[in-house]
């Protein structure tokens with residue numbers, strides 16, 4: 001029997017999100033196309049476009065240490081939201097930046113933090129239009145970002161079907177050690193190229209880890225996956241385990257129909273798209289064909305907050 005008042009660690013991050021999702025359901029209107037459960041929310045906007053909304057919070061001691069440098073942390077705080085907009089096939093537009101900090105915080109650090117946010121905003125044509133500042137016991141940065149997506153280019157997590165082919169946009173694993181998690185380029189250009197030329201059936205950005213994020217697609221689409229060890233491109237210094245389960249690579253993971261995949265693989269591409277496997281009808285099951293030819297079931301795990 002489910003506990004009535006479980007601790008957050010007993011409930012887990014995704015258990016908690018499920019609860020919130022149920023509570024939020026009664027507030028949804030017909031203007032909401034997608035609420036909780038994708039990279040961003042999707043709402044009706046105009047005859048041609050949908051509005052995208054997303055937010056991400058970064059807390060000192062959990063997501064960053066001050067020693068990492070304010071500018072890099074600022075870049076990351078906005079860039080990971082931009083990455084979520086990209087995963088929907090959208091264009092980032094307007095940001096609200098809220099910061100909590102202790103009165104003892106050094107103004108240099110805060111100045112550099114904003115500098116990093118500004119750098120990412122300029123790079124991706126995002127306008128910073130507001131926010132809030134509060135006193136807190138440690139530094140907390142929250143970024144809320146809106147975006148727009150052409151209706152015909154919107155990609156959700158729930159469209160993957162048996163036979164679709166699975167791709168990623170880069171090498172994976174070891175992101176934290178390599179510092180990639182602080183200076184990655186959100187794959188906005190790649191996403192726009194894909195939605196225009198190949199119309200992915202499902203897409204997500206890899207923040208929790210390849211396997212954890214692949215499971216998000218499998219769950220939403222009601223399908224399974226078979227990936228090949230031989231096709232996984234490990235980042236420098238990364239083991240296969242790290243390529244599977246490390247988070248914060250911020251590459252795109254997407255599926256396309258078989259005929260589009262053949263076209264994608266045959267044509268020379270301006271970006272790197274790595275074919276890693278295919279969608280199966282074994283619901284919510286991900287297996288990996290290992291180098292020795294044997295199939296191994298991959299457990300769903302990755303970084304969770306609680």
Ligand SMILES: [Mg+2]
Pocket residue numbers: 038039083084087204205206207
């Ligand atoms: Mg995401």
